[in-house]
Amino acid sequence: MSNNHSIWVVIGLLTLVVFLSRNLFVIFGERFKPKGRLSQALEFAPLAALVAIVVPEFVTAFQAHGTSLAGHVIDGRAFAGLTAIVVGILSRNSLYALVSGTLCYAALTFS
Amino acid sequence: LNGVAVSLGSLLKDPLFKSGFSSVTAGVIGVGIWGVVTTLAMMKSGLSAWECVAMTLLVYSGTAQLAALPLLAVGSPLLAIIATAVLVSLRFVVYSAIIAKHFGHFPLVKRLIIGYLTIDSGLAAYTSKQQSNWNSKQQLSFWAGCNLPVWVFWQVGSLIGILLASFLPTSKAYAFIGLLAILAMTTPLIKSRATFACAIIAATVAIVGYRWPTGVATFTAVVLGVGAAMLFPQNSKETV
Numbered sequence: 001m002s003n004n005h006s007i008w009v010v011i012g013l014l015t016l017v018v019f020l021s022r023n024l025f026v027i028f029g030e031r032f033k034p035k036g037r038l039s040q041a042l043e044f045a046p047l048a049a050l051v052a053i054v055v056p057e058f059v060t061a062f063q064a065h066g067t068s069l070a071g072h073v074i075d076g077r078a079f080a081g082l083t084a085i086v087v088g089i090l091s092r093n094s095l096y097a098l099v100s101g102t103l104c105y106a107a108l109t110f111s
Numbered sequence: 112l113n114g115v116a117v118s119l120g121s122l123l124k125d126p127l128f129k130s131g132f133s134s135v136t137a138g139v140i141g142v143g144i145w146g147v148v149t150t151l152a153m154m155k156s157g158l159s160a161w162e163c164v165a166m167t168l169l170v171y172s173g174t175a176q177l178a179a180l181p182l183l184a185v186g187s188p189l190l191a192i193i194a195t196a197v198l199v200s201l202r203f204v205v206y207s208a209i210i211a212k213h214f215g216h217f218p219l220v221k222r223l224i225i226g227y228l229t230i231d232s233g234l235a236a237y238t239s240k241q242q243s244n245w246n247s248k249q250q251l252s253f254w255a256g257c258n259l260p261v262w263v264f265w266q267v268g269s270l271i272g273i274l275l276a277s278f279l280p281t282s283k284a285y286a287f288i289g290l291l292a293i294l295a296m297t298t299p300l301i302k303s304r305a306t307f308a309c310a311i312i313a314a315t316v317a318i319v320g321y322r323w324p325t326g327v328a329t330f331t332a333v334v335l336g337v338g339a340a341m342l343f344p345q346n347s348k349e350t351v
Contacts (some may be wrong), residue, residue: 007162007183010192014179015169017196019227021203026226030215039212041337045201045205046235047306048313048336050297052329053174053231055317057290084291089297094137097295102288109284 057081076108118207127249131256134240138232141292142190146268147275148289149173154276156184171227171262174199178326198326202333206234213241213250225254232296233258239300309340 061078065071072078084101088094122128146167153163153176166176178199182192207226215227229237236257243252301310313336320328 004309007158008165009167009236010179010183010189011162013177013189013193014166014172014196015225015343017193018170018175018200018203019196021200022207022229023223023226024204025207026213026214026222027219028211029219029222029263037341041341042205042209042212043238044306044309044340045202045209045333046231046238046301047297048309048331048333049202049205050231050293050300051310051313051336052237052317054290054294054297056321056328059318059321076183080287080291081294084294085298088295089301092299092302093189094299095140095219095297098137098141100294101291101295105284105291106286 054081073108076105080105086089122252122255125256127250127252128256130240131236131253131258133234133256133263134236135257137292138296139260141234141289141296142261143231143264143271144206144292145289146265147175147272149176150269150272151276151279152177152180152274155181160273163269163273167266170284171230172200172203172328173265195324195326198324199329201230201326201330202284204332205233209234209238209295212235214254216326217251224249228258228262229254230258230261232293233261235296235300303343305340305343308343309336312336 048051058078058081061072061081062073065075065078080101084097087100088097091097150163150167152161153166158166169178175196178190178195182195198237207227210222210226210229214222217225233254234257237254245253272340297310313332316332316335317328320331323331
């Protein structure tokens with residue numbers, strides 16, 4: 001990698017940014033403790049973030065194939081995702097959801 | 112060092128540690144795959160094995176590591192790389208407030224270690240199952256069960272990625288299976304009308320904000336998703 005700044009400077013700064021973000025409120029401890037409705041609201045944040053991380057991949061799949069069923073069958077991502085969601089909701093078990101989704105993806109893409 | 116080994120041994124036997132671990136089992140497999148994929152991507156874009164190890168150990172954030180890669184590859188200014196890292200890390204600021212709420216009474220160094228080692232899936236598992244009447248030791252055991260295995264699998268996955276980089280072509284399949292794992296972990300969290308609303312709104316924001324910079328879309332999804340969940344009446348234990 002040939003840049004004008006050292007990769008080690010980048011690693012150092014990334015470490016600093018992530019560490020400070022992770023600990024911004026943690027540093028204050030009990031003096032700055034979210035309470036009441038705010039503290040309830042915060043409990044929902046990881047769910048929303050996980051959803052937002054996953055969704056763009058499926059947007060990409062739908063941009064590639066639109067409503068073409070054959071395209072999605074060959075691509076496999078949309079059906080694998082759907083399988084994981086349905087199995088996850090029905091079984092309430094994330095390992096079953098992961099295995100069924102992966103099998104569906106493998107069956108469609110490697111067949 | 113001996114003391115650390117002893118307390119680690121008793122921690123591994125703690126039923127709350129085991130219960131935490133079992134709630135992230137599917138997650139750690141996914142995190143391991145993510146570790147492999149992220150490191151493969153870093154190796155393939157020209158980082159050395161030592162630079163990859165340092166990234167994985169110190170930064171410990173797949174999204175920050177992956178987001179920085181394309182910018183490094185084209186030689187973007189340092190400020191642009193840092194701005195991107197800040198955006199994808201905004202959700203950690205929200206997490207830090209959750210951690211402060213649960214662990215605010217711990218000593219500072221312990222809090223900082225907890226803050227550094229808490230990741231998305233581990234925090235989701237912790238907040239969905241923790242009991243408000245737990246003492247500090249119970250909290251710490253359950254937290255460790257939810258988060259430490261993820262750290263271990265991430266590091267192991269990264270090492271596997273370094274070893275594999277010389278044999279494997281980079282395939283999009285690894286990345287997708289890693290994403291499926293996140294999806295698999297997320298679905299069972301949707302178990303009330305509030306969590307359903309939260310997921311739907313977050314997904315909608317992610318679709319609308321598809322072309323926005325990565326961190327902006329994620330942060331907006333968090334704010335609006337949480338807002339949507341708050342429109343529903345909360346009974347304290349049935350929430351996420």
